[in-house]
Amino acid sequence: MIKSLFYKNSILASKLIGYISKRLNFGAGTNFPGKIARKIAPDILSYLVNQSKREIIVVTGTNGKTTTAGFIANILTKDKRKVAHNKKGANMLTGITTAITQESSLNGKLDVDHCILEIDEAFFLKAVDEFNPELLLVTNLFRDQLDRYGELDTTAKKIQSAIDKTVKKKPLKVALNADDPMVSALAQDKNIKKVYYGFSEVNFVNQDKTVKSPQEVAACSCGKKYDYSKIFYGHLGHYSCNCGRSRPNPDISAVANIDINNSTLTITSKNAETFNVNLNMPGLYNAYNALAAITLCLELNISPEIIINGLENYSTIFGRAELTYLKGKPALIQLIKNPIGATEVLRTVKDNKNSKLLIIINDNYADGRDVSWLWDANFELLNNHNKQIITSGIRASDMAVRLKYAGIDHNNLKIIENIKKAIDYSLLNLENDEKLYILPTYTALLELQHILRRY
Template sequence: MNMMEKISFYGALFGAKMINHGLHLFKSAGTSLPGLVALKISSNFLSFLSKYCKKDIVTVTGTNGKTTTSGLLAHILKMSDNTVLHNEKGANMLSGIASSLAVNYKPFSSFDYAVLESDEAYLTKLYDYLKADYLLVTNLFRDQLDRYGELDTTAKKIQEAVTKNPELKLFINADDPMLLELGKDNKRIYFGFDNITYKNSIQESQAPAEAVYCPCGSDLFYEKRYYAHIGRYCCPECKKTRPEPDYKGYAVIYDDFSEIYLKFKQDNQEKELCFKTNLVGLYNAYNALAAISAALELKISPDIIQKGLDTYKSIFGRAEKFNVKGKNVLVQLIKNPTGASEVLRTVNSSTCAKLLIIINDNYADGRDVSWLWDADFEMLKDYPHKIVVSGVRAYDMAVRLKYAGFDASKIEVKNNIKEAFYYCLDSIEQGEQLLVMPTYTALLEMQKFARK
């Protein structure tokens, strides 16, 4: 940086920090405002900041799991005595990323890693401003069709970003055929599960499999389908197959934790390790596998990785557990059919005494809530307790539950989110658990009161 660039950069940095301080002073949300200010003052703010990174910049994208995966990876790296910049609040568009980095960066210092969660549609813009070393892609599912269009469109957006950086190394979910063609000219490191065993009360999904096709246009054949279109697949026509994972997992899913047995090659030696994660469900086992694989590739020791898994605290709303007046609350964000179905698989009437589903249709949620009809709410038809629905589209959710076969007399509609939350809390006993399933803006509203 020349002198004028340095003046511009530090002006942007201190301007963003002052805005952030003011927001905290007046208890305002506005997580992207400091970043907007920084980028306005210095359009190359992110590019200048990235020059202070001593090791690697890891970007994380995908439909589901990017917040948990990036958070877990950043936490593991910190446990290994690294300084890490991370947009931990999940603000994953350009201004949100700039905000997180500006607020957390210590002036005139360097840092070891940056772990940056990026919205799929904004990844190309992000790469206009900084050169990443790695891109981790969790999966691609139908998500907010009114914003991003079909799956192929999202895959093309990610490929456009990858094309900008031929030296970019990719961590890719081998079990997702939507990612089969991604980054063919880049170094690709694959993770995936060869088998999954359930030793719990989690239900098997009855939802229809999500249809995706081979790049040649033919139907895929699945040796094992784990959920939606995720699994071990091949094409009978062109003979393309699921890539052999570099980090090959075997998951054992219990009610409250999962074990991941992992085979991989490091320093020309075959290794086998077992990791335990307290994150619940198969979808979180995939998140953990992605973070573990990336950490191992970055030469973090297995002991440190396990310590990171043991001490990781979920981001608000991402399988986060907390206690209110002696009553347990578990919050699981839902935003598309596949993610919602995987959360529904974890609903256990013996541990979940009350269920609150909050559906909004604001821009950040996606205006089109027809995805509710593709999620496997049929798994709730035998749920023995009452279900409370809330939010802007509470009645749409109530209708969906009725058509799923759930007893309509046990559905309660309470439009006000705060009232619904405390009503549910008051209806359960000490030590019992309330499961809350909110969409994104409903989650943001909950943050204002649920943990106070």
């Protein structure tokens, strides 16, 4: 009885704080409500998530978590399943708690078929102390904010430890990116059910064929570098090692045709059934997100027709290739946070001739204090960009220096540290036939969201 009262008060506090934050425009309100809820009832997240009638689904990895989880949620909704998920992308325990308490009733009930939880790869190990998924999807593992998370091997070990903890409590099925050697090496216990996904071919359409995606060669567990017959981007591709380890054959494979603003995927499923998906989002990175979501949904026995419907009618989440209109002018907002992801975004910007660019770089804790990753991202892709580029945020000057070294004419660079002033300036100088690309880091994205509510 007393425990139930704590749960109800925890949920009430979260809902009330969330409502006040929204009404008074106090930021996104994605973490603080959950923080207070957890103070009142530390096990509130466990209590609610474990009420799911069907599988608890977790999505983790470096890039693509928010979009992939959003794809899955939309597909499951099209299949008439009730879902709760942290759709705003707040993926630490406080943010997840906020999202789930907002979805629950005041009397402590969560009436959903599935919880779909995007979880920060560094916090997944902590999360499984509170709930355990039946389905886990790992997107990829890239170098990301090394000052905060340490080397990639450490991150992979944390995910593996979370998997080991989970399988001691309940059966687990894991969907793994076969093209990522670090991801495909996870969950090798023969008692863990695995499904692999990957691309057999990637073709770029209406794009400069001389532009190559950034490439990194991963090391095998034996210590030697992998040999690659194909590299799609980063260390993702078709790989093998003399020690015998190689890319597993995907259960779900695809051919991707990547155009400037959209993609077409031809999917081949386990039973050799093929179907096409038209994805209204740019970039190979989003094609990978879609393939990951397709794989997981096929494992949930959802038909290709519903999967196609869910993907082709997907509305983007704020800051994830979202097209919006600011003062009647088109703007596309895309989060950047590490070299590989940023370079893939820059590829799409480069090929859009009527684009102007606003890059917003912060170095707060959630961004990672070390912004040296800017030197690893291929900003040289912009060296033929003959329009003004505005840099903003805490590290606006660092970004401008990086662009100068990338070959951008210094006369085309303008530094406006204040984000609102930078947006106002960018829109004022946007021609009628131009689109504004806004590329923020994570905390800059949150600040941007707060600012744009006033437009």
